[in-house]
Amino acid sequence: MAQTDPESPAGDAAGGTVEGGGDHGGSWGFSTRAIHAGQDPEPTTGAVTVPVFQTSTFAQEAVGKHSGYEYARTGNPTRTALQTALAALEGAAFGVSFASGLAAEDAILRLLEPGDHIVMGNDAYGGTFRLIAKVFGRMGITWSAHDLTDPSELDRNWPEATKLVWVETPTNPLLTVVDLAAVSAVARRRSGARLVVDNTFATPYLQQPLAHGADIVVHSTTKYLGGHSDVVGGFVATDDPEVHDHLTFIQNAVGAVPAPWDCYLTLRGSKTLSVRMDRHNDNAAAIVELLQAHPGVTSVLYPGLPGHPGHEAATRQMSGYGGMISFRVGSRDGAMRVTEATELFTLAESLGAVESLIEHPGAMTHLSAAGSPLEVPDDLVRLSVGIEDVADLVADLAQALERL
Numbered sequence: 319m320a321q322t323d324p325e326s327p328a329g330d331a332a333g334g335t336v337e338g339g340g341d342h343g344g345s346w347g348f349s350t351r352a353i354h355a356g357q358d359p360e361p362t363t364g365a366v367t368v369p370v371f372q373t374s375t376f377a378q379e380a381v382g383k384h385s386g387y388e389y390a391r392t393g394n395p396t397r398t399a400l401q402t403a404l405a406a407l408e409g410a411a412f413g414v415s416f417a418s419g420l421a422a423e424d425a426i427l428r429l430l431e432p433g434d435h436i437v438m439g440n441d442a443y444g445g446t447f448r449l450i451a452k453v454f455g456r457m458g459i460t461w462s463a464h465d466l467t468d469p470s471e472l473d474r475n476w477p478e479a480t481k482l483v484w485v486e487t488p489t490n491p492l493l494t495v496v497d498l499a500a501v502s503a504v505a506r507r508r509s510g511a512r513l514v515v516d517n518t519f520a521t522p523y524l525q526q527p528l529a530h531g532a533d534i535v536v537h538s539t540t541k542y543l544g545g546h547s548d549v550v551g552g553f554v555a556t557d558d559p560e561v562h563d564h565l566t567f568i569q570n571a572v573g574a575v576p577a578p579w580d581c582y583l584t585l586r587g588s589k590t591l592s593v594r595m596d597r598h599n600d601n602a603a604a605i606v607e608l609l610q611a612h613p614g615v616t617s618v619l620y621p622g623l624p625g626h627p628g629h630e631a632a633t634r635q636m637s638g639y640g641g642m643i644s645f646r647v648g649s650r651d652g653a654m655r656v657t658e659a660t661e662l663f664t665l666a667e668s669l670g671a672v673e674s675l676i677e678h679p680g681a682m683t684h685l686s687a688a689g690s691p692l693e694v695p696d697d698l699v700r701l702s703v704g705i706e707d708v709a710d711l712v713a714d715l716a717q718a719l720e721r722l
């Protein structure tokens with residue numbers, strides 16, 4: 319879908335290719351890329367950090383003769399830097415940023431036409447389900463939910479019109495792990511179906527889906543990439559030039575673009591992704607230990623546990639198990655009591671930031687999936703373990719668990 323917009327050159331500067339930043343995205347290590355890819359000092363002033371180009375338009379020397387930027391919906395240098403940096407983190411040729419994770423998902427879903435089908439997992443972020451079922455479902459696009467932990471089931475029951483296979487791994491909120499190479503092998507056998515992976519929970523530091531057969535990677539950068547609960551955003555990475563053309567066209571044609579200040583905040587947050595993720599991993603491991611030892615907790619859902627059904631796949635495709643943990647307590651009342659009793663773990667939606675959060679998915683983030691195949695158990699509690707001192711987190715959760 320390589321359409322061009324007569325009002326936009328949508329060239330490399332606007333699209334944000336890795337090569338476009340003049341960086342060493344391919345050879346640098348992860349943390350170096352996070353700090354430097356697409357982030358050379360600003361040439362006019364030497365500013366070391368990428369400035370917030372808070373402008374809606376750009377002066378032209380003559381009609382059509384400009385620096386590569388003409389109008390800020392089409393392209394903005396702060397956004398280019400963000401796109402280049404995040405693409406480098408995913409090891410992708412192209413990156414395109416959006417105003418939210420759902421706007422990024424919406425842009426991908428616009429690859430489809432009436433009559434096309436989406437295969438999705440039977441556990442996913444409720445907002446993704448709402449977008450697919452209630453927005454795209456009304457436009458003649460069909461969907462089905464599958465247990466993607468069993469790719470042979472998908473192979474046997476493959477809907478012929480499938481154009482996208484939409485995978486989250488680990489999933490929100492049940493922390494289910496999908497073997498990306500196995501699902502990608504099924505999708506590859508069926509010509510024309512692209513594999514989309516929502517990498518929000520793992521982050522590119524722990525998992526790079528393009529290396530495991532994904533065609534498109536999507537993020538809510540609101541979460542770990544931004545990392546500080548201060549900005550909403552979305553991002554898509556791909557190596558496929560056709561998908562990239564489609565995304566930049568939609569970015570400009572629909573206009574769900576992130577503001578320059580939001581790009582700056584996300585870029586600033588993503589510089590420290592590796593050190594934050596190491597601490598999230600460590601803190602989560604201590605919290606898992608506490609939960610496992612508690613008699614009131616009936617199950618702990620965390621891919622780092624050897625007994626987790628997806629542990630082997632997670633170990634193959636991830637370099638750490640992340641900061642998200644869910645657990646069940648046997649009753650909705652118990653779950654409500656625990657979520658309302660913590661002090662350091664703030665009761666709030668969202669995840670992936672420096673501060674710890676707790677929530678009840680059934681009544682909060684996943685309410686929109688109630689009554690669907692993606693409905694979540696009502697005794698489930700979800701934790702986003704932050705990077706505070708682990709002893710304080712353990713003490714806080716331990717006193718809340720006394721309410722069980």
Ligand SMILES: Cc1ncc(COP(=O)(O)O)c(C=O)c1O
Nearest residue numbers: 418419420443490518538540551
């Ligand atoms: C896994 C996942 N994907 C996508 C989204 C949507 O992102 P946003 O809230 O930035 O639109 C979320 C939001 O919670 C999420 O958890």
